[in-house]
Amino acid sequence: DKQRNVAVLPGDGIGPEITEEGVKVMKQTGEQFGYRFHLDFGLVGGSAVDRLKTPLPEETLRICREADAILLGAVGGPAWDRNPPPLRPEKALLGLRKELGLYANLRPAKLFPGLAQSSTLKEEVLKGVDLLVVRELTGGIYFGEKHTEETKAGAKATDTLVYHEHEIERIVRRAFEWARERGKKVTSVDKANILESSRLWRKVAGRVAGDYPDVKLEHMLVDNCAMQIIRRPAEFDVIVTENMFGDILSDEAAILTGSIGMLPSASIGEGNRGLYEPVHGSAPDIAGQGVANPVATILSVAMMFRHSFQDDEAARAIEEAVTRVLDRGARTMDVAAPGHLALSTEEFGDRVVEEL
Amino acid sequence: DKQRNVAVLPGDGIGPEITEEGVKVMKQTGEQFGYRFHLDFGLVGGSAVDRLKTPLPEETLRICREADAILLGAVGGPAWDRNPPPLRPEKALLGLRKELGLYANLRPAKLFPGLAQSSTLKEEVLKGVDLLVVRELTGGIYFGEKHTEETKAGAKATDTLVYHEHEIERIVRRAFEWARERGKKVTSVDKANILESSRLWRKVAGRVAGDYPDVKLEHMLVDNCAMQIIRRPAEFDVIVTENMFGDILSDEAAILTGSIGMLPSASIGEGNRGLYEPVHGSAPDIAGQGVANPVATILSVAMMFRHSFQDDEAARAIEEAVTRVLDRGARTMDVAAPGHLALSTEEFGDRVVEEL
Numbered sequence: 038d039k040q041r042n043v044a045v046l047p048g049d050g051i052g053p054e055i056t057e058e059g060v061k062v063m064k065q066t067g068e069q070f071g072y073r074f075h076l077d078f079g080l081v082g083g084s085a086v087d088r089l090k091t092p093l094p095e096e097t098l099r100i101c102r103e104a105d106a107i108l109l110g111a112v113g114g115p116a117w118d119r120n121p122p123p124l125r126p127e128k129a130l131l132g133l134r135k136e137l138g139l140y141a142n143l144r145p146a147k148l149f150p151g152l153a154q155s156s157t158l159k160e161e162v163l164k165g166v167d168l169l170v171v172r173e174l175t176g177g178i179y180f181g182e183k184h185t186e187e188t189k190a191g192a193k194a195t196d197t198l199v200y201h202e203h204e205i206e207r208i209v210r211r212a213f214e215w216a217r218e219r220g221k222k223v224t225s226v227d228k229a230n231i232l233e234s235s236r237l238w239r240k241v242a243g244r245v246a247g248d249y250p251d252v253k254l255e256h257m258l259v260d261n262c263a264m265q266i267i268r269r270p271a272e273f274d275v276i277v278t279e280n281m282f283g284d285i286l287s288d289e290a291a292i293l294t295g296s297i298g299m300l301p302s303a304s305i306g307e308g309n310r311g312l313y314e315p316v317h318g319s320a321p322d323i324a325g326q327g328v329a330n331p332v333a334t335i336l337s338v339a340m341m342f343r344h345s346f347q348d349d350e351a352a353r354a355i356e357e358a359v360t361r362v363l364d365r366g367a368r369t370m371d372v373a374a375p376g377h378l379a380l381s382t383e384e385f386g387d388r389v390v391e392e393l
Numbered sequence: 394d395k396q397r398n399v400a401v402l403p404g405d406g407i408g409p410e411i412t413e414e415g416v417k418v419m420k421q422t423g424e425q426f427g428y429r430f431h432l433d434f435g436l437v438g439g440s441a442v443d444r445l446k447t448p449l450p451e452e453t454l455r456i457c458r459e460a461d462a463i464l465l466g467a468v469g470g471p472a473w474d475r476n477p478p479p480l481r482p483e484k485a486l487l488g489l490r491k492e493l494g495l496y497a498n499l500r501p502a503k504l505f506p507g508l509a510q511s512s513t514l515k516e517e518v519l520k521g522v523d524l525l526v527v528r529e530l531t532g533g534i535y536f537g538e539k540h541t542e543e544t545k546a547g548a549k550a551t552d553t554l555v556y557h558e559h560e561i562e563r564i565v566r567r568a569f570e571w572a573r574e575r576g577k578k579v580t581s582v583d584k585a586n587i588l589e590s591s592r593l594w595r596k597v598a599g600r601v602a603g604d605y606p607d608v609k610l611e612h613m614l615v616d617n618c619a620m621q622i623i624r625r626p627a628e629f630d631v632i633v634t635e636n637m638f639g640d641i642l643s644d645e646a647a648i649l650t651g652s653i654g655m656l657p658s659a660s661i662g663e664g665n666r667g668l669y670e671p672v673h674g675s676a677p678d679i680a681g682q683g684v685a686n687p688v689a690t691i692l693s694v695a696m697m698f699r700h701s702f703q704d705d706e707a708a709r710a711i712e713e714a715v716t717r718v719l720d721r722g723a724r725t726m727d728v729a730a731p732g733h734l735a736l737s738t739e740e741f742g743d744r745v746v747e748e749l
């Protein structure tokens with residue numbers, strides 16, 4: 038029986054608008070592939086702070102724990118930028134990742150046909166780009182001890198980057214598993230000429246590689262990678278890296294898809310449960326106007342079918358529907374050619390549903 | 394009297410080849426502008442490890458302390474990649490930066506006429522690009538306490554990112570000073586939604602901005618900046634950021650110049666003494682072939698005249714000579730159009746000398 042519980046957390050800014058399109062596509066796909074969905078809606082981020090004085094209410098965490106998958110819109114915005122750390126919207130993301138043990142963040146970047154003109158990179162450079170950034174999500178400097186103290190010479194702020202061998206091992210192993218299904222190449226990114234944690238990372242990656250003789254491993258320094266990702270992007274297959282480097286490199290890789298509005302993500306742990314969200318933020322400047330690009334969210338729903346429901350066929354159905362809609366020239370504002378009519382968020386979602 | 398002591402540290406890989414061209418241009422410029430140079434050559438990096446079992450010999454440090462300026466080629470290479478940390482070539486860079494108090498690293502990126510075709514970015518995106526990355530160079534995670542320990546659950550590696558208020562203040566202040574002479578805009582890059590050190594950074598930057606009402610300050614998160622630098626590069630003027638973020642973003646910005654072979658850098662402290670080196674590395678794959686691009690080194694010499702000798706006229710003479718050589722179509726291998734003859738390192742250096 039294909040009964041699934043899905044927690045839906047629309048969040049802030051454009052979050053509600055794009056989530057609505059994601060849910061629409063999820064329901065339609067579910068109908069075609071015989072799923073029965075039970076949806077639980079929860080507050081998260083700034084809107085949760087406003088109503089319940091916390092970015093991640095207990096009730097939200099509860100429905101997420103009971104869910105097979107979580108669809109999240111976006112959190113944050115200038116309204117909460119001056120909040121003290123515990124009341125900051127993005128605390129909700131960190132809390133969900135940590136509480137649910139979602140240590141593997143997947144950010145695939147590939148160019149959809151017809152979108153090269155929206156990228157700032159030359160079309161010939163984008164040819165053949167199909168990369169997957171695998172970012173460690175529950176360790177590193179995001180979660181290490183941090184504090185600020187007053188000294189006689191003024192304030193002193195400290196952050197700590199910690200990695201345990203087993204944290205590196207499990208994420209690198211998954212990167213190799215995925216590479217096996219793809220281009221059979223893993224680029225492990227670190228700063229081993231400076232950081233102790235990177236030297237451990239490199240050592241563990243080398244050891245794990247021994248179990249995957251069919252997959253090629255290369256090590257790359259993060260500064261060089263930031264350059265190579267836009268210099269010869271088609272040469273990458275799977276990039277695996279620690280939390281902060283992954284944050285930076287995956288945003289950079291958004292350029293390869295024409296718009297950050299195209300980039301989906303999945304955050305998963307040991308079981309099948311996962312959290313699916315667009316890579317882009319809450320875009321407060323365009324919130325409420327119905328012009329946001331829902332593609333990243335819709336593709337995140339595809340990743341939900343693939344990773345949480347183990348249903349590659351349904352995932353591909355969604356991805357192909359998006360491709361066909363784009364092929365017909367439909368575009369939201371962010372990727373529309375100058376002088377061309379842009380569709381609204383809702384219209385674009387409807388087109389995808391029709392194509393399904 | 395224009396008597397100057399310059400320490401020359403060729404280093405490893407292509408280091409000696411490109412340094413030779415830098416020295417040639419320095420001497421010629423010195424002759425024209427009435428300088429008398431005393432040059433001291435020193436061992437550094439892997440070649441110092443091989444001969445003296447340390448990447449930064451006492452004697453090298455001594456000539457650097459006595460110098461008005463230091464010209465460095467590049468350090469590192471696969472021969473020393475497996476060395477333990479104290480015997481790693483890049484330790485020399487860290488040692489020089491710290492010992493000489495060179496806390497401000499300047500990496501200007503602009504496109505030379507005719508080089509747009511060598512960039513992977515579209516020509517119209519590169520129009521008007523002229524940015525300066527100001528990287529903090531003696532603090533942050535590069536110099537914080539670091540160690541690896543064995544635990545029952547396996548190894549655990551720790552790095553520490555520390556910033557003192559005064560370290561942030563002095564670098565941000567210099568960024569504002571430079572912005573005043575340029576486009577009057579400072580983008581301060583941090584990860585203030587996660588890091589304590591970034592929250593302090595943002596606070597101090599905001600306070601310093603108060604002393605520069607004629608310069609605009611914007612704050613940007615590092616992940617977003619990694620995207621914006623290639624999405625709308627012409628909108629940046631001065632980017633100021635901490636050590637590790639600056640390392641990543643300035644390598645990325647190399648794409649804007651067509652080749653990392655074009656990017657010079659200056660590292661300076663409180664006085665006029667500075668260290669000048671290309672941003673690129675030692676490129677062991679092409680070392681000894683005489684095909685490396687000497688432009689980054691030659692432009693680093695221009696920065697030496699500007700920052701250490703306070704001689705903007707001589708600096709501009711070098712920059713204009715390089716522009717004219719490029720204008721005439723002369724190219725080294727890395728930026729030559731397919732099918733066009735590439736000049737050797739030495740030939741290119743000679744052309745610049747002729748143009749001076």
Ligand SMILES: CC(C)[C@H](C(=O)O)[C@@H](O)C(=O)O
Nearest residue numbers: 113127130131284586587616
């Ligand atoms: C909002 C922020 C905390 C978050 C992160 O840095 O992880 C975001 O940039 C992301 O990439 O999901």
Ligand SMILES: CC(C)[C@H](C(=O)O)[C@@H](O)C(=O)O
Nearest residue numbers: 230231260469483486487640
């Ligand atoms: C070689 C390395 C230690 C160095 C750094 O990270 O600072 C280099 O990448 C640079 O940017 O000068």
